[in-house]
Amino acid sequence: MVSIRSNRHLDPAGSPGRPWMTRPEGEGVLLPAAPARRYDRTLWGDAWRRFRRHRLAMAGAATFLGLTAATLAGPLVYHVGINTIDFHASMASPSRVHLLGTNDLGQDMLARILSGGRISIAVGITAMLMSVTLGTLMGAIAGYFGRTIDLILMRVTDVFISLPQLPLLLLVIYLFRERLSRAFGPQFGIFWLIVVVIGGLNWMSTARLIRAGFLSIKEKEFVEAARSLGVGTARQIFRHILPNVLSPVIVSATLSVGTAIIAESTLSFLGLGFPPDVPTWGRLLYDSQNYLDLAPHMAIFPGLMICLAVLSINYVGDGLRDALDPTRTL
Amino acid sequence: MTAYIGRRLLSAIPTLILISMVVFGILALAPGDPLSQFAANPDIPPEVRENIRHQFGLDQPIPIRYVKWAAAFARGDWGYSFASRFSVSRLILQRLPTDFWVVGFAYLVAVLLAIPIGVLSAVKQYSVFDQVATTCAFIGFSLPTFFTGILFIIIFSVRLHWLPFIFNVQATNPAVILKQAVMPVAVLALFQSAGLMRFVRSSMLDNVGQDYVRTARAKGVSERRVIVRHVLRNGLIPVVTLLALGLPAVFTGAVITEQIFRVPGIGSLLIASIQNSDTPVVMAITFVYAILVVLFNLVADVIYGLLDPRIKYG
Numbered sequence: 001m002v003s004i005r006s007n008r009h010l011d012p013a014g015s016p017g018r019p020w021m022t023r024p025e026g027e028g029v030l031l032p033a034a035p036a037r038r039y040d041r042t043l044w045g046d047a048w049r050r051f052r053r054h055r056l057a058m059a060g061a062a063t064f065l066g067l068t069a070a071t072l073a074g075p076l077v078y079h080v081g082i083n084t085i086d087f088h089a090s091m092a093s094p095s096r097v098h099l100l101g102t103n104d105l106g107q108d109m110l111a112r113i114l115s116g117g118r119i120s121i122a123v124g125i126t127a128m129l130m131s132v133t134l135g136t137l138m139g140a141i142a143g144y145f146g147r148t149i150d151l152i153l154m155r156v157t158d159v160f161i162s163l164p165q166l167p168l169l170l171l172v173i174y175l176f177r178e179r180l181s182r183a184f185g186p187q188f189g190i191f192w193l194i195v196v197v198i199g200g201l202n203w204m205s206t207a208r209l210i211r212a213g214f215l216s217i218k219e220k221e222f223v224e225a226a227r228s229l230g231v232g233t234a235r236q237i238f239r240h241i242l243p244n245v246l247s248p249v250i251v252s253a254t255l256s257v258g259t260a261i262i263a264e265s266t267l268s269f270l271g272l273g274f275p276p277d278v279p280t281w282g283r284l285l286y287d288s289q290n291y292l293d294l295a296p297h298m299a300i301f302p303g304l305m306i307c308l309a310v311l312s313i314n315y316v317g318d319g320l321r322d323a324l325d326p327t328r329t330l
Numbered sequence: 331m332t333a334y335i336g337r338r339l340l341s342a343i344p345t346l347i348l349i350s351m352v353v354f355g356i357l358a359l360a361p362g363d364p365l366s367q368f369a370a371n372p373d374i375p376p377e378v379r380e381n382i383r384h385q386f387g388l389d390q391p392i393p394i395r396y397v398k399w400a401a402a403f404a405r406g407d408w409g410y411s412f413a414s415r416f417s418v419s420r421l422i423l424q425r426l427p428t429d430f431w432v433v434g435f436a437y438l439v440a441v442l443l444a445i446p447i448g449v450l451s452a453v454k455q456y457s458v459f460d461q462v463a464t465t466c467a468f469i470g471f472s473l474p475t476f477f478t479g480i481l482f483i484i485i486f487s488v489r490l491h492w493l494p495f496i497f498n499v500q501a502t503n504p505a506v507i508l509k510q511a512v513m514p515v516a517v518l519a520l521f522q523s524a525g526l527m528r529f530v531r532s533s534m535l536d537n538v539g540q541d542y543v544r545t546a547r548a549k550g551v552s553e554r555r556v557i558v559r560h561v562l563r564n565g566l567i568p569v570v571t572l573l574a575l576g577l578p579a580v581f582t583g584a585v586i587t588e589q590i591f592r593v594p595g596i597g598s599l600l601i602a603s604i605q606n607s608d609t610p611v612v613m614a615i616t617f618v619y620a621i622l623v624v625l626f627n628l629v630a631d632v633i634y635g636l637l638d639p640r641i642k643y644g
Binding site for chain 1: 473477480483582583600601605620622624
């Protein structure tokens with residue numbers, strides 16, 4: 001377990017910079033100031049240094065940021081309408097006019113991939129935030145309070161783990177999507193439905209990680225010290241214990257962005273995700289299925305985008321796992 | 331041990347009841363009428379529709395409907411499909427053989443690929459073989475099955491004309507049956523074996539550094555015997571558990587593969603039933619999947635205890 005000493009405000013000296021780094025584990029006495037350069041070595045600084053040395057993880061981070069930037073800025077630069085129908089150019093192969101070809105209606109694939117990517121990536125990130133928030137709350141409450149609350153929450157977690165994910169995902173989306181798209185508009189309503197359902201079925205591993213961390217950290221002396229000084233429950237949880245259990249959660253959060261992107265693509269691929277005028281990558285693949293013989297580019301490019309996004313995220317997750325684990329020295 | 335299994339079986343029951351409540355609740359609270367097909371038909375007068383509702387018990391409160399459904403389900407009466415008028419159990423049983431054959435075969439291939447590659451990769455850590463294998467595995471489990479499936483169709487069916495891309499259950503010629511199963515099995519097996527291989531490798535690596543391995547080597551045991559008799563036996567314990575835990579996910583994951591290759595398994599029945607609002611079938615399939623998950627969790631725990639004498643069940 002990573003131990004960031006988060007009892008900063010307890011430090012009597014109140015020295016500038018990061019005083020807790022100059023203290024040996026478990027003692028309250030300040031050491032004579034170390035040479036100035038060593039002040040830079042913080043946990044996150046070390047992690048960043050290790051992460052930078054992981055070449056594939058850096059490549060993954062660059063790829064994912066590049067993809068996100070392209071989907072955000074692309075439609076501003078590339079002025080081709082995603083819904084411009086041109087039957088003369090139906091299923092055209094990639095050419096200089098249509099860089100990634102066109103679909104059966106003659107709509108430009110590059111424009112569709114760029115604007116659909118926004119939604120695919122947005123779903124991935126929002127669903128991740130949702131599952132991490134939910135998982136952190138459940139895990140923290142269960143781990144901190146223990147006893148009956150722990151028992152009940154962990155039982156709930158077990159039930160959620162036993163739920164058949166994909167069938168349930170399909171079922172909920174299918175049953176509720178019409179009402180929500182009528183209530184909040186087709187794009188907005190379905191976006192939140194998908195995000196909530198994906199996030200709501202993916203928080204369990206985070207909750208378990210957080211709970212396990214809390215169980216061991218809450219018994220440590222610095223938490224006891226904080227408690228005896230009268231620090232409130234919420235502050236103990238969020239300021240003192242949580243930062244110490246974050247690193248495995250950061251890794252699982254990163255990986256869950258990829259999982260969520262795949263989940264959304266799966267839904268759209270099965271025809272149960274976004275409507276046809278919202279060309280997420282999965283939806284583009286779904287639309288391509290009947291034209292695999294005449295226009296394979298309709299399937300290959302969106303599929304490659306999904307793979308690229310997920311692969312780069314997984315490499316980032318892998319790099320973070322190595323970087324945030326202080327028992328590994330790189 | 332028997333007492334432990336019994337206790338675990340008992341504790342699985344509340345989990346299953348809770349899951350069935352969740353699934354039933356979602357279906358019951360969902361907007362939309364299971365009888366919407368009748369509603370759309372102008373030939374059916376409202377009184378008749380009310381009669382049908384009454385006959386199906388749809389006018390009763392949700393808890394009562396749940397208890398009735400659960401009692402019937404436990405007795406093995408899974409109701410009738412709205413769409414096809416067949417009994418649900420018959421529909422599912424009809425599809426089961428195809429499912430077992432495709433999914434089971436794929437899982438077998440995945441295991442047969444993953445274990446040797448994972449072991450070799452761990453034994454020759456950081457060698458070229460290891461680098462290639464781990465990279466392939468990493469890519470393999472990052473690629474979603476719906477894309478590999480489509481890619482396979484484009485390459486092997488559209489371009490090379492080697493394999494048919496539509497699964498025909500009526501086929502009797504063994505060569506045809508084998509040929510049409512190649513792609514669905516390959517897609518499923520590749521995805522599964524990638525994840526498994528990584529797990530086998532890391533589990534082997536966890537054991538290679540242990541003291542008992544050094545002791546075995548110090549006694550002069552041959553390297554081959556050290557790996558096969560000592561490391562492998564311990565390294566495979568968590569792998570066997572994972573195999574049991576992963577099986578339900580293979581079945582639910584096959585939903586996508588079945589949809590791509592039009593394999594008439596339970597997964598494609600589920601999708602079709604969802605699209606037809608065929609509530610009894612959807613409910614039964616979802617619950618069958620849930621039973622699979624809970625059952626194999628139990629199996630994994632028991633296997634773990636049998637294989638690893640360090641685990642004691644008090």
